[in-house]
Amino acid sequence: MKDYIIFLAQSHPQFRKAELESLADLYNIKADFSQHNKEHPFLVVQLENDEEAYNLIDRAILSRGIYELWGHGVTIDELHENVQKNMGKYIDKYIEDTTFKFENLTFQGGKKSREEQIKMYERFAYLAFKGKIKMKNPDEVFTILENYSLGKDLFPLEHPNHLWFGRQINISARSRGVVEKYDIKKRPYFGTTSFDAELSLLTGNIGQVKKNELIYDPFVGTGSFLVTAAEFGGITIGSDIEFLTLKGKGPKRRLKDNFDYYKKPLQFTDVLCMDFTNNAFRNNLKFGSIICDPPYGVREGVKVCGTTDDKLGRENIVIDGELAYLRRDYIQPKKTYSLDLLLDDLLEFSSERLDIGSRLCFWMPVANDEDIPTLIPQHKDFELIYELVQDFHKWSRRLLVYVKRGEGFNGVTVKSDDREGTNNFRDRYFHKFSEKSKVVK
Numbered sequence: 051m052k053d054y055i056i057f058l059a060q061s062h063p064q065f066r067k068a069e070l071e072s073l074a075d076l077y078n079i080k081a082d083f084s085q086h087n088k089e090h091p092f093l094v095v096q097l098e099n100d101e102e103a104y105n106l107i108d109r110a111i112l113s114r115g116i117y118e119l120w121g122h123g124v125t126i127d128e129l130h131e132n133v134q135k136n137m138g139k140y141i142d143k144y145i146e147d148t149t150f151k152f153e154n155l156t157f158q159g160g161k162k163s164r165e166e167q168i169k170m171y172e173r174f175a176y177l178a179f180k181g182k183i184k185m186k187n188p189d190e191v192f193t194i195l196e197n198y199s200l201g202k203d204l205f206p207l208e209h210p211n212h213l214w215f216g217r218q219i220n221i222s223a224r225s226r227g228v229v230e231k232y233d234i235k236k237r238p239y240f241g242t243t244s245f246d247a248e249l250s251l252l253t254g255n256i257g258q259v260k261k262n263e264l265i266y267d268p269f270v271g272t273g274s275f276l277v278t279a280a281e282f283g284g285i286t287i288g289s290d291i292e293f294l295t296l297k298g299k300g301p302k303r304r305l306k307d308n309f310d311y312y313k314k315p316l317q318f319t320d321v322l323c324m325d326f327t328n329n330a331f332r333n334n335l336k337f338g339s340i341i342c343d344p345p346y347g348v349r350e351g352v353k354v355c356g357t358t359d360d361k362l363g364r365e366n367i368v369i370d371g372e373l374a375y376l377r378r379d380y381i382q383p384k385k386t387y388s389l390d391l392l393l394d395d396l397l398e399f400s401s402e403r404l405d406i407g408s409r410l411c412f413w414m415p416v417a418n419d420e421d422i423p424t425l426i427p428q429h430k431d432f433e434l435i436y437e438l439v440q441d442f443h444k445w446s447r448r449l450l451v452y453v454k455r456g457e458g459f460n461g462v463t464v465k466s467d468d469r470e471g472t473n474n475f476r477d478r479y480f481h482k483f484s485e486k487s488k489v490v491k
């Protein structure tokens with residue numbers, strides 16, 4: 051095993067460990083991330099080899115890069131002593147033909163002048179690399195990483211509190227600009243329900259979207275999770291009850307156009323206008339992962355096909371000799387449904403459509419205004435492996451991640467009846483989270 055250092059992004063730090071663990075599991079990498087600290091953007095891990103390090107970080111969203119660790123210290127002198135002690139293990143393979151450059155990355159550090167940088171790099175002259183320096187596409191990049199604390203005035207202190215030196219193994223999808231690439235506003239088609247690009251990509255990683263596997267979003271809306279799943283090689287399919295959402299905003303501004311824009315048209319299978327609770331997929335169709343953002347009932351209602359009025363939907367209206375409600379162009383009446391019941395349906399459906407080891411990931415809103423324990427939906431076939439919280443002031447959004455387990459696994463069952471009254475998000479949202487809510491079903 052060798053030491054590697056990961057430079058993490060200081061964005062959504064509460065999701066970082068889950069992403070690393072999910073990517074390690076995806077690539078069959080055994081690694082211990084228990085030293086991860088949400089406050090700290092550097093993490094040392096032991097891995098078998100560079101290939102593992104490369105794969106672990108390649109599609110990461112909340113990491114920036116990974117480096118073979120040659121040495122570290124709390125001062126620059128200590129760093130050099132440590133590198134000189136360890137360099138014998140690494141240095142021999144850098145022959146005359148190996149081009150290289152140095153770089154300096156800091157957390158919270160101020161910008162150094164060119165002269166300061168050169169002075170910093172020249173102190174590593176004892177490494178005595180035989181090859182030439184090449185600024186563009188060198189064979190190797192050697193990186194000095196520095197962690198600075200901020201002073202009382204919120205400016206970085208003059209000296210870093212820790213330094214590391216290493217050889218760059220890979221930079222992440224984030225560092226290659228994937229979050230900006232999927233920025234919602236750059237897409238031909240987006241809407242009020244479109245899900246943040248960074249978190250959609252992250253959901254694809256935690257949901258373990260795999261190349262060439264079928265990824266289903268049952269509440270697809272404008273397709274945020276599908277287009278980012280395609281970035282990781284997923285073949286995508288979605289459904290939504292709202293025809294107008296699927297239809298888009300006119301020529302070149304439809305859901306499918308986003309896939310053309312990102313040059314991934316073959317990874318878009320289709321979207322179906324369908325009520326998820328009356329699902330029309332053939333019974334034995336399986337998915338690689340199911341990832342979604344169910345309707346919260348705030349911007350878009352929780353609706354299902356059906357009616358509370360017995361007379362509706364079976365009217366004796368005949369068009370061209372056919373009963374209207376039996377025609378292909380018949381538009382079903384819809385009735386309001388509850389998010390709690392919809393989540394029960396989602397777990398039940400997923401238990402039938404995912405293979406053992408596959409993941410179901412969805413975002414669930416939770417009101418945190420009252421001291422009521424929040425009960426998370428659970429199904430006997432699934433292990434709930436993460437409950438990751440994104441906190442807003444009076445409510446939070448949780449990313450719930452489940453793995454389908456095999457025979458012999460007897461998980462907990464928590465259905466909507468058990469959760470009654472605990473998470474009536476819609477009701478509380480419209481009552482500004484203040485009054486005790488009554489359950490609307």
Ligand SMILES: C[S@@+](CC[C@H](N)C(=O)[O-])C[C@H]1O[C@@H](n2cnc3c(N)ncnc32)[C@H](O)[C@@H]1O
Nearest residue numbers: 243244245269271272274290291325326345353
């Ligand atoms: C929170 S939005 C999803 C937004 C989506 N992630 C995006 O990026 O635009 C939930 C979607 O679920 C749809 N929906 C509501 N009830 C549904 C049902 N019974 N079956 C399928 N879709 C439904 C809504 O029309 C809405 O588009």
